Amino acid sequence: MAVARPALIEGVRPAGVFTRHDIHGDTVLDCDVVVVGSGAGGAPVAAELAEAGFDVLVVEEGSYYQTRDFTADTSAMVRQLYRDGGATMALGNPPILFQEGRAVGGSTVINGGMSWRTPDDILERWCKDGLDVSSKSLEPYFERVEKRMNVAPMDDDAIGRDNWLLKKGADAKGWEIIGNLRNQTHCVGSNRCAFGCPTGAKQSSLVSYIPRALHYGARVYANVKVESITLHGKRATGVVGHVSLPNGGRGPSVTVRAKLVVAACGAIHTPALLVRSGLSSRSGQLGGNLSLHPNVKCVAIFDENVTGWKGAHQAFQVREFADEGIGTFAAINLPPSVIAMSLPHRGAQLGALMDQYNHMVLAGMLVEDSTTGRVRTIKGRPQAFYQLTKRDTQVMQRGLSLLSELLFAAGAKRILLPFHNAQELANADEARRLLDQPIPPSSWEVVTVHMMGTARMGVDRTQAVTDQFGMMHDVDRLLVADASLFPTPIRVNPMETIMALATRAAGHVIDNARRYLS
Amino acid sequence: MSDFPDFKLSATGRKVALSLVPVICPPEYVQFADAIVTNFELTISVSPLLLRKGVSAGFATYDLGALPRYRKRAHKLTGEDAERYFSSWEHGITPLHVQFARALNQLLSLGCYDVPEVMEAIGYRPAPWIEEVTRKRLTVYAADVRKQEVQILAPDPLRPGFRIEDVRRDRKVGA
Numbered sequence: 001m002a003v004a005r006p007a008l009i010e011g012v013r014p015a016g017v018f019t020r021h022d023i024h025g026d027t028v029l030d031c032d033v034v035v036v037g038s039g040a041g042g043a044p045v046a047a048e049l050a051e052a053g054f055d056v057l058v059v060e061e062g063s064y065y066q067t068r069d070f071t072a073d074t075s076a077m078v079r080q081l082y083r084d085g086g087a088t089m090a091l092g093n094p095p096i097l098f099q100e101g102r103a104v105g106g107s108t109v110i111n112g113g114m115s116w117r118t119p120d121d122i123l124e125r126w127c128k129d130g131l132d133v134s135s136k137s138l139e140p141y142f143e144r145v146e147k148r149m150n151v152a153p154m155d156d157d158a159i160g161r162d163n164w165l166l167k168k169g170a171d172a173k174g175w176e177i178i179g180n181l182r183n184q185t186h187c188v189g190s191n192r193c194a195f196g197c198p199t200g201a202k203q204s205s206l207v208s209y210i211p212r213a214l215h216y217g218a219r220v221y222a223n224v225k226v227e228s229i230t231l232h233g234k235r236a237t238g239v240v241g242h243v244s245l246p247n248g249g250r251g252p253s254v255t256v257r258a259k260l261v262v263a264a265c266g267a268i269h270t271p272a273l274l275v276r277s278g279l280s281s282r283s284g285q286l287g288g289n290l291s292l293h294p295n296v297k298c299v300a301i302f303d304e305n306v307t308g309w310k311g312a313h314q315a316f317q318v319r320e321f322a323d324e325g326i327g328t329f330a331a332i333n334l335p336p337s338v339i340a341m342s343l344p345h346r347g348a349q350l351g352a353l354m355d356q357y358n359h360m361v362l363a364g365m366l367v368e369d370s371t372t373g374r375v376r377t378i379k380g381r382p383q384a385f386y387q388l389t390k391r392d393t394q395v396m397q398r399g400l401s402l403l404s405e406l407l408f409a410a411g412a413k414r415i416l417l418p419f420h421n422a423q424e425l426a427n428a429d430e431a432r433r434l435l436d437q438p439i440p441p442s443s444w445e446v447v448t449v450h451m452m453g454t455a456r457m458g459v460d461r462t463q464a465v466t467d468q469f470g471m472m473h474d475v476d477r478l479l480v481a482d483a484s485l486f487p488t489p490i491r492v493n494p495m496e497t498i499m500a501l502a503t504r505a506a507g508h509v510i511d512n513a514r515r516y517l518s
Numbered sequence: 519m520s521d522f523p524d525f526k527l528s529a530t531g532r533k534v535a536l537s538l539v540p541v542i543c544p545p546e547y548v549q550f551a552d553a554i555v556t557n558f559e560l561t562i563s564v565s566p567l568l569l570r571k572g573v574s575a576g577f578a579t580y581d582l583g584a585l586p587r588y589r590k591r592a593h594k595l596t597g598e599d600a601e602r603y604f605s606s607w608e609h610g611i612t613p614l615h616v617q618f619a620r621a622l623n624q625l626l627s628l629g630c631y632d633v634p635e636v637m638e639a640i641g642y643r644p645a646p647w648i649e650e651v652t653r654k655r656l657t658v659y660a661a662d663v664r665k666q667e668v669q670i671l672a673p674d675p676l677r678p679g680f681r682i683e684d685v686r687r688d689r690k691v692g693a
Binding site for chain 2: 048051052053054071072074075078079082084085087088089144147148150185186188189190191192198199200201203207208211212215307309310335336337338339340341342343344346347348350351352354355357358420442503506507510511513514517518
C-alpha cells in the first residue's frame, strides 16, 4: 500500500542559524544590516558585508534545510522548498505558472544552476539609460561570483542521454549549441537540481554564500516572515515580522532594528514588501515593468531508451536564434509526476504515454519578452498580472517549431506540444507546418522561473525605483538586491546577474560605510 | 519538524476525488486511489489560499452539478456516467468549468505519478541513482570537493583595505 512520505526533517543546524524552534516569545534583535531574503541577491550581500565586519542579520521566510535533507521524494521537496507548492500564477490569458524558492538559499536551491553573465548587448542597452553597468565595469563582480560558486562547464561523464540528443539535433541542423556553465563542483548528474541538490554539487547560496556569511559572523533567522520595513520619516530603520508556524499560522513577533535594510525577496515579493511598508515611487514603476521570460516545453518520444533522469540538468543550450528573441533551447528532465501533470491526456491514454517516460526528452525554450506586466499588492499579498503579446506568442510558436525540427533531427518519433487540444507532431514537416496553425493564447501552457524588473534601477528617479546600486530613490538606507532591479529582461538565466549586482551593491555600502553606519 | 499546513478535503470532497481517480488516472493504478488522493491533498495544502478555496468550492459544485442530469451526486457516478460527466466539464459550459477540470486532471495525474509503486512501474528509480552518484562524487572527486569547501570560507575581502573598526571608532569620536 502506497502512503504519503514524510516531510523533510530539519537536522542539526550550524551556529548562527536560528529557526522557529529558537524563538519562544516576541523578540527584538539589533544589527547593522538586516537582509530580507537569502537567495541570489540576499546571500551575496550578507556574505560580503559580514566579511567586511558588518553585523549582518538575514531573515528568511522559508525553512533551513541542508544537503542531507534533499531526497528523491519530489512532491515532498516541492511542498517544502517552493512557495505555494510551485502553484503561483501570473494572471492573464493564458495564466502563467511561476515558481519561487522558499527556503534558506531562496530560488538558488531549486534552480538549474545556469550561470551566465548578462549579455553585452543587454548591458549596453542599460548603459544607454545612464547606468554604469558596462561589461567592463561589472567584470570584477562577475569574476568574484564565478569564483565563489565555482562556475564551470560540466564534466562530460555527468551529461545524460537527453542532452546528448539535443546536441545531436543541433549539430545535424548546424545550429550553435554551447556547453552550459553552471555553479557546481563536479555535478554528477543526479538531475535533482529543481528539488534541492542531494549530492551537494550545485553551489547554491545554501552551500556557498550562506556558510560564508555565517563563517564571518552573520546570523540567519529562518521561518520569519517580514511584514514591513520600519521607517523613521524617510529613513528605513529595520523590519517587523513574525515567526511562521508549520501550519501557516503566526508565531511570536520579530522586530529587527538596523542601520541599513536590504530587500532581497525577489521580483514578486520585494515590491509587495515595499508597498506594505507604505512606500511608493514617483516613477510609478514599483511593481511595474514585470518581465518573466515566458517558457514553453514539449515532450519528444524516442525509440531508444533515454533515461533522462540520469545525467545533468541542462548540460547544453542552443542560442542560435537569440536575435529573434528566442533565448535558449535546452533539455530539461523532470520527474514523471511533473510531466504527467503537464500533459492534457488522462486515463488509459495517459498511462500509455507515461509508460514511455524513459524514452522521453523534455525540451524547453525561453523567450525574451517584449511586454511587461505588473505586481499588485492586494491585502498585503502580491499578485502578478501579465498578458502575453501576440508578438511573443508568435516567437514561441516559431521557437517551438524550430525546437521540434531539432528533436526530429535527433531521432524523435513523436512530439507532444504544450497546448490544449493540440495534435502530436510526427515529423519535421509537421513541425514546420506548426507555424501556419493559429493557436489561441488561452491554449498555451506557459511557465516561468525568471521574474524580473519590478523595482527597476535607473539614474532618473522619475523613471526608476532605485539608483544604480539598488538604493531606493527618495528613501534613506533601503537597498534592493534582487532581480527586481533589472530594467529589462536579460534573455539568459538571471542568477549570476543578480549576484554580480548584489556584490557591487555590497561594495557600495562598504565604500560608504561611514554614512550607512551613522 | 515538518512544514505541512493542516489541510484535509471534506468527507464529500474526498469522495469526489476518489470517484475521479478512475476517470483521470490510468486503469492499472486505480488500486492506489487512496494514496493518489492523499498526495492530492498534500499538494493542495501548500497551494495559494485562493486555489485551496477554489478546489473546495469546485468540488461542491461538481458534486451537486450531476444531480439534474444523473439524479445522483457526482461522487456516486461510476463507469461511463462518471466519464461523461467529467468530459462535460472538460469541454466546458463556462471557462471556469474548463479550468477546474484541467486543474483536477493536473493534480490527480501529479498525485498518481508520485505514488512509489507507479514510479517503479514506469522505471523511475531515482533514490539508488542519487546514492550511486553521490558516492562517486565523494570518492572520485574528493580532493576538488574539499578544495571548494575551503575556498568558500577563505578570506577574500571585497574591499581589501577596509577596516570597519576605524569607522566605528570615528563614529564614537564624532559622537
